[in-house]
Amino acid sequence: xxxxxxxxxxxxxxxxxxxxxxxxxxxxxxxxxxxxxxxxxxxxxxxxxxxxxxxxxxxxxxxxxxxxxxxxxxxxxxxxxxxxxxxxxxxxxxxxxxxxxxxxxxxxxxxxxxxxxxxxxxxxxx
Amino acid sequence: xxxxxxxxxxxxxxxxxxxxxxxxxxxxxxxxxxxxxxxxxxxxxxxxxxxxxxxxxxxxxxxxxxxxxxxxxxxxxxxxxxxxxxxxxxxxxxxxxxxxxxxxxxxxxxxxxxxxxxxxxxxxx
Numbered sequence: 001x002x003x004x005x006x007x008x009x010x011x012x013x014x015x016x017x018x019x020x021x022x023x024x025x026x027x028x029x030x031x032x033x034x035x036x037x038x039x040x041x042x043x044x045x046x047x048x049x050x051x052x053x054x055x056x057x058x059x060x061x062x063x064x065x066x067x068x069x070x071x072x073x074x075x076x077x078x079x080x081x082x083x084x085x086x087x088x089x090x091x092x093x094x095x096x097x098x099x100x101x102x103x104x105x106x107x108x109x110x111x112x113x114x115x116x117x118x119x120x121x122x123x124x125x126x
Numbered sequence: 127x128x129x130x131x132x133x134x135x136x137x138x139x140x141x142x143x144x145x146x147x148x149x150x151x152x153x154x155x156x157x158x159x160x161x162x163x164x165x166x167x168x169x170x171x172x173x174x175x176x177x178x179x180x181x182x183x184x185x186x187x188x189x190x191x192x193x194x195x196x197x198x199x200x201x202x203x204x205x206x207x208x209x210x211x212x213x214x215x216x217x218x219x220x221x222x223x224x225x226x227x228x229x230x231x232x233x234x235x236x237x238x239x240x241x242x243x244x245x246x247x248x249x250x251x
Contacts, residue, residue, distance in 0.1 A: 027217060030210050037207055045249045050184060052177040059173060068170070079160040086157060115167040118174035 022081060029078035036071040056122055065123040069116050076112030080105060144231045152209050155202035162199040197246045204241040208234040 002009070043064070048054055058064055083104050091097045140146070165187065172183035186192060212230050215221050221230050 027214065030214060034207065034211070037203065041203070041245060045245065050188060052173070052180045052184075055173055055180070059170075072167070072170070075163050075166075079156075079163055082153075082156045083160055086153065111164060111167045115170045118167075118170040121174040122170075 022084075025077065026081045029074045029081070032070070032074045033078060036067060036074060039067055040071055059119060059122045060125065062123070065119055068119045072112060072115045072119065076108050076115075080108035083108070143228075145227055148209060148231050148234065151205060152213070155206045155209075158199065158202045159206055162202065165199075193250055196250045197242070200245050200250065201238065201242045204245070205234070205238040208237045208241075 043058070047058060059068065084101060087097065087100045087104060091100045169183055169187060172179045187196075212221070212234055215230070221227060
């Protein structure tokens with residue numbers, strides 16, 4: 001007979017991967033991306049030219065810089081969560097799964113930070 | 127076992143419904159948009175790296191052979207956005223009955239095709 005309580009026997013045996021938080025952040029970033037995505041589509045539609053000077057001038061405007069940073073961050077997070085679910089569904093084998101998840105997360109964080117830094121660099125001009 | 131006709135898993139005998147392939151399309155377009163986000167990042171990083179780097183990125187992104195990809199990403203963007211709104215409505219508890227779920231699916235397709243055509247015509251082609 002075990003002296004462990006039923007609660008103590010199951011604690012820590014769940015997936016413990018923060019499913020509720022994952023679900024919520026996927027929705028939060030989705031809601032954020034509705035206006036941000038439509039804004040980017042509209043902005044690209046109305047941008048007069050795609051030469052360096054025109055695009056740099058557009059990105060340098062404070063409103064553009066801020067919205068671009070918010071968009072890049074939300075896209076990075078939303079994409080990381082989505083790709084994570086796809087990997088969890090289709091990549092079999094614990095080692096391969098962990099390795100793919102790690103590669104995806106690192107790529108997402110790396111590209112997001114690089115893109116945010118790029119916007120800041122253009123915004124503050126150097 | 128021999129000669130006994132047991133019921134098969136229903137996986138392969140379901141009638142293919144609009145709800146099923148729109149669900150697949152949501153995941154596929156999401157993955158393709160993740161690839162598109164890499165192009166967006168490259169575009170911004172190129173811009174931050176100066177005129178020469180930006181021209182190099184723009185030479186690819188603005189090339190004629192790249193236009194079909196941009197139209198494809200436009201489709202993915204509007205589909206994932208419209209169908210995403212559909213998902214958010216379900217999360218809030220609306221539109222999950224069989225009639226509305228099919229109607230909203232068709233609506234998403236119509237919106238996607240119109241928006242893709244309009245954006246592609248105005249900005250890409």
